Amino acid sequence: MSFADILRSAIASLRGNWMRSLLTALGVIIGIAAVIVMVSVAQGTSTEIDRAISRLGSNRLDISSGAERRGGVRGSAGADWSLDERDLAAIASALPEVQYATGALRGSTQVIHAENNWSSQWQGVTADWFPINAWTLSQGTGFEEGDYGAAAKVVILGETVRRELFGDADPVGATVRIGRVPFTVAGVLTPRGQGGFGQDQDDLVVVPLATARRRLSGSVAMPPGALQSITLGVGRAADLAYVEEQVGEILRARHRIRAGEDDDFSVRNIAEVVGTRTQTARLMSVLLGVVAGISLIVGGIGIMNIMLVTVSERIREIGLRMAVGAGPRAIEHQFLAEAMLLSLGGGLIGIVLGIIGALVVGNFGTLPVSLDWKVVGLATACAVATGLFFGYYPARKAARLDPIEALRQQN
Amino acid sequence: MVELEGIGKVYAAGTPAEVVALRDVTLRIDRGEFVAIMGASGSGKSTLMNLVGCLDTPTTGTYRCEGVDVATLDAEARARLRGAAIGFVFQSFNLLGRMTALENVAMPMAYARVPVAERRERALAALAEVGLADRATHRPGELSGGQQQRVAIARALINRPPLLLADEPTGALDSQTGEEIMALFKRLCDAGHTVVLITHDRDVAEYADRICVMRDGGLREDLEHARRGVRDPAAQSPHPQGAPA
Numbered sequence: 001m002s003f004a005d006i007l008r009s010a011i012a013s014l015r016g017n018w019m020r021s022l023l024t025a026l027g028v029i030i031g032i033a034a035v036i037v038m039v040s041v042a043q044g045t046s047t048e049i050d051r052a053i054s055r056l057g058s059n060r061l062d063i064s065s066g067a068e069r070r071g072g073v074r075g076s077a078g079a080d081w082s083l084d085e086r087d088l089a090a091i092a093s094a095l096p097e098v099q100y101a102t103g104a105l106r107g108s109t110q111v112i113h114a115e116n117n118w119s120s121q122w123q124g125v126t127a128d129w130f131p132i133n134a135w136t137l138s139q140g141t142g143f144e145e146g147d148y149g150a151a152a153k154v155v156i157l158g159e160t161v162r163r164e165l166f167g168d169a170d171p172v173g174a175t176v177r178i179g180r181v182p183f184t185v186a187g188v189l190t191p192r193g194q195g196g197f198g199q200d201q202d203d204l205v206v207v208p209l210a211t212a213r214r215r216l217s218g219s220v221a222m223p224p225g226a227l228q229s230i231t232l233g234v235g236r237a238a239d240l241a242y243v244e245e246q247v248g249e250i251l252r253a254r255h256r257i258r259a260g261e262d263d264d265f266s267v268r269n270i271a272e273v274v275g276t277r278t279q280t281a282r283l284m285s286v287l288l289g290v291v292a293g294i295s296l297i298v299g300g301i302g303i304m305n306i307m308l309v310t311v312s313e314r315i316r317e318i319g320l321r322m323a324v325g326a327g328p329r330a331i332e333h334q335f336l337a338e339a340m341l342l343s344l345g346g347g348l349i350g351i352v353l354g355i356i357g358a359l360v361v362g363n364f365g366t367l368p369v370s371l372d373w374k375v376v377g378l379a380t381a382c383a384v385a386t387g388l389f390f391g392y393y394p395a396r397k398a399a400r401l402d403p404i405e406a407l408r409q410q411n
Numbered sequence: 412m413v414e415l416e417g418i419g420k421v422y423a424a425g426t427p428a429e430v431v432a433l434r435d436v437t438l439r440i441d442r443g444e445f446v447a448i449m450g451a452s453g454s455g456k457s458t459l460m461n462l463v464g465c466l467d468t469p470t471t472g473t474y475r476c477e478g479v480d481v482a483t484l485d486a487e488a489r490a491r492l493r494g495a496a497i498g499f500v501f502q503s504f505n506l507l508g509r510m511t512a513l514e515n516v517a518m519p520m521a522y523a524r525v526p527v528a529e530r531r532e533r534a535l536a537a538l539a540e541v542g543l544a545d546r547a548t549h550r551p552g553e554l555s556g557g558q559q560q561r562v563a564i565a566r567a568l569i570n571r572p573p574l575l576l577a578d579e580p581t582g583a584l585d586s587q588t589g590e591e592i593m594a595l596f597k598r599l600c601d602a603g604h605t606v607v608l609i610t611h612d613r614d615v616a617e618y619a620d621r622i623c624v625m626r627d628g629g630l631r632e633d634l635e636h637a638r639r640g641v642r643d644p645a646a647q648s649p650h651p652q653g654a655p656a
Contacts, residue, residue, distance in 0.1 A: 005521040016509045320505045323466065324519035325494020325570065327487040403466045407501070 001330040010337035013310075021342060024306040027299025028346030028386060029353065032379045035292040036354025037361060039375045042285030044368035049277050059237050060132055061244055062268045063230040063251070082255060082264040085225040091232065091250055097243050100128035100233030105212045105226075111157075111205055112177040113165040120161050121204045122178060124212020132233040140172040140187025143208055147186075151210035155183040159191035159202035178205065181215045237271070244269055296382055299346065300390035307339050307394035318398050319406025332399035339391020340384065347383025351376055412573060412605050413440040413463055417472035420458050420628075424470065432458040433469070436630045438623065440607060442573060445600040447608040447616035449633075450625030457578070459625065460609045464497055464576050465489045477573070494523045498567025502579035504559045506551040506566075512538060513547040516565045523570045537565040541595060557588035564595060568604075575599060578609045593618045 001009075014021040065083040085103060092101040105124040110117055123129075126148055130136070137156065147154050155176060162171050171185045192201040207216065234243050244267055251257075251265050311318070318331055326334075355371065362369030420433040432455045440446050450456040461467040462474055465481050466489075474481045477496050484492060493499075506515045517534040525533070538544050541561040551559050560580060567575055577596065581589030597618055600606045608619055616622050622633040 001521050002524060004527070009521070012509070316505065317507055320501075320507070321518070321522070322490060323464070323493060323499045324566070325490055325522040327490035327522075329487060330490070330522055404461050407466075407505070 001326070001333065006330075006333050006337045007341075009334055010341050014338060014341055017310075020306065021345075024302055025342050025346030025349070027302035028296065028343045028383055029299075029350040031292065031296035031299040031386075032347045032350025032383055033354035033357055034295050035289075035379050035382060036351060036371075036375055037357040038288035038292050039285070039378070040354075040358040040369045040371045041361060041367050042281065042288055043372055043375075044362070044370040045281045045284065046278065047370050048368040049274065049281055052274065052277075059234045059240060060270045061232045061234065061240070061247065062270060063232070063247060064266050064268070065226075065228060066264065066266065081222045081226040081228075083227040083230055083251075084223065085227060087251060087254060088227065088230050090254060091230070091247055094250055095243055095246055097234055097236070097239040098232050099235040100132045101230065102126045102128040102132060103209060103227035103230050104129065105209060105217055105228050107212075107217055109179050109216065111161055111165065113171075113174065116165045118161055118164040120158070122212065122216055123204055123206050124209040124216065125206055126209050128233065129206075129231070132231050136190045137187040138190040139170075140185065142187045148208045148210060151214050152208060153181060153183045153211060153215065154186040154208065156187045156189060156206040157185060158189050158204040158206075160200055161203065161205055162188045178207070178216060183207065240269060240271060296386055300343070300386040303339055303342050303387065304390035304394060306342075307335060307391055308397070310338070311335060311394050311398045314398075315401060315406045315409040318401050319403045319409065322401070322403035323407065328399040331401075332395045335395035335398045336388070336391045339395065340387040343383045343387030343391070344380075347380055347386075350383070351379050354379065412442045412444075412477065413438070413607070414475040415439070415462070415472065416474070418459075418462065418469045418474060419471035420455075420462065420467070421470045431628055433462075434628045435472070436628075437472075438630060440605060442605055443600065443603055445597070445606045445608070445618070445620045447610060447619035447622045448625060448630075449610060449613070449616050449622055451611060454625040455628040456609050456611075456625040458628075459630070460576060460578055460607075463607060464499060465493050490522075494519060494570055496572050496574055498564075498570070498572040498575045500560070500563055500567050500575065500577040500580045502582040504551070504556075504563045504583070506559055506562055508551050511548050511550055512543065512554065512562045512565075515551070515562055516569055519566060519569050525570075533569060534565075537569050538562070540568065541565045555588075556584050557591060560584060560588075560592050561595070564592075564599075568599070573605055575604050575606045576609075577606065579611070580608070581610070581612070581615055589615065 063083065065081055083103070088101055088103045092098055102125055106121065108119065108121050111120050112118075127143070127145075130142070138159070140156070142156060143152075143154055146152070155178065157165070157171060157176075165171070165176060166174070171188060174185050175182050176185060177183070189202065189204075189206070194200060232243065232247070234240050247267055248263070252263065255264055257263060321331060321334075322328075355376075358369050358371050361367055362371070415436055415438040418433055418436040419431070422428075422430040422432055436459065448456050448459060458467070462469055462481075463476075465476055465484075468474075468482050468489075476492060479492065481489065481492070506512075507518070510518070513531070513534050516537050517530045520530045520533065535544065535547060538547055541564050543558060543561050543565065546554060546558060546562075551562070554562065560583075564575075564580075575596070580596070581592055584592060593615060596606050596608065606619075608616070610616050617636075622636045624631050624633055
């Protein structure tokens with residue numbers, strides 16, 4: 001029997017029972033679509049993490065005030081103002097490995113320009129904040145050296161805030177009000193777009209730290225010189241662990257924390273965080289792969305089940321075909337072809353649905369998605385393998401029938 | 412054409428359920444003969460037919476089909492031999508309901524690797540030969556029993572096998588239609604086909620040139636019929652192909 005004959009016969013028999021064929025293929029359709037969507041999401045996530053690493057620069061340490069844990073309950077970091085500007089100065093002077101050091105205060109507020117009103121986050125920072133976070137300006141010249149000490153009322157806008165307040169107008173030199181205080185716009189940050197999990201990284205305004213302390217966080221009771229967080233940029237990645245350890249010791253000594261007591265600050269190594277996220281992403285893609293694989297197996301079992309039903313329904317036909325000259329191999333090929341068509345057809349439909357699904361998730365969901373054509377190849381291979389694996393046993397069963405017994409079958 | 416020599420067939424040999432279906436059957440059928448094998452149910456005639464049809468192999472003895480010792484062939488080779496040498500006609504027609512008459516007739520050609528271009532023409536010719544040229548696109552459900560059996564005969568003829576093997580071909584038909592079918596076999600035999608007919612019905616068997624009777628697994632030639640025969644009783648000698656004596 002030629003390949004064309006096998007194909008023709010398989011198509012004819014699947015079409016004869018098209019509803020059943022479609023329902024059988026549904027398992028594979030869902031399995032393959034799941035493979036594509038999930039692999040796309042997993043790949044998109046790891047691509048996003050790679051981008052985040054290059055953006056943050058991995059040689060940084062983030063120190064926040066507040067304990068990591070307190071009696072098993074995680075307190076909100078920064079709530080108890082344990083860090084201050086003297087801690088920052090002490091770290092910067094004690095550790096020559098630290099290239100950049102900045103403290104920060106944060107809060108949320110209304111930013112107002114003319115008729116426009118936008119709710120955003122403010123950050124009070126020092127000059128080192130810009131290189132540590134790799135922020136650059138798209139417009140304006142930024143803060144001048146004197147602005148930090150003088151608590152000048154100058155502000156740098158994030159792209160989102162600029163768009164919401166100014167639209168097409170030139171913001172540099174204009175006046176905006178933050179809360180009740182008027183500020184002069186000194187520049188606009190270069191836009192970064194969405195972060196890894198959908199948050200808008202451009203929705204912020206930046207002011208000098210001293211200004212923030214005096215003008216924006218006035219309503220909050222805090223010790224003089226308090227900082228919510230300290231961020232260090234370390235010159236060489238190799239020094240990171242050493243600096244992390246030294247910072248801990250300096251702060252424990254300064255805060256008079258005895259051995260065995262909980263720290264009142266926490267140090268996060270961004271490289272570690274990124275590493276954890278990479279591991280999480282890898283674990284997620286493994287889990288997604290397992291889920292997709294299981295749904296493919298379920299789909300394959302569905303095919304095997306229906307093929308076994310088909311074989312036993314058509315025992316007499318098999319006997320007849322054998323009598324008119326079909327050898328065991330021809331019978332096996334015929335039933336294998338039916339299983340392959342089911343899984344391959346299901347696979348193709350699944351690929352289309354999977355691509356649509358991945359695009360929908362990418363455009364409307366919060367997960368980053370990257371669609372790779374290799375995934376489509378992988379999915380096709382999965383479909384073919386499913387058909388072969390789960391079609392083989394029923395086909396073999398058909399091929400091994402005794403033609404005499406088969407012809408005697410009453411159905 | 413068909414040479415059975417000392418054929419025995421035992422099922423479940425060596426167990427308490429042992430059944431001796433055939434014992435020492437010797438039969439020679441030459442090209443162009445019309446032979447009926449008669450017998451009551453359980454006499455072993457179905458077993459004999461399965462052997463002659465190369466669906467089964469004997470326990471003892473040798474069977475040569477077209478000069479080939481069937482016992483030496485594996486399942487694939489036997490399938491090829493069936494496709495090339497034997498056309499089956501069954502009591503229950505065994506047509507595939509989802510196919511048209513034409514497709515049913517054409518089906519065996521796929522296994523014989525007949526070029527696609529020839530198939531339609533050959534299937535139409537075979538249908539015309541059994542008088543059903545105008546029913547080519549009908550499905551079996553739309554045909555009468557006699558017509559269905561004609562389609563089945565056309566299917567049996569499609570690969571031009573020398574041997575037609577018919578198992579109770581009139582068993583599911585009324586007597587008049589049965590006579591028509593038997594007349595068709597007679598005509599095919601006159602056209603050079605070898606026909607082996609399995610039946611329990613004496614009237615049907617009478618169409619044949621030779622009648623063999625199966626009893627308890629043994630085969631006996633009905634010589635009286637041969638003497639009365641329509642044809643030359645000396646039909647033991649082979650007919651020249653395509654020219655009835």
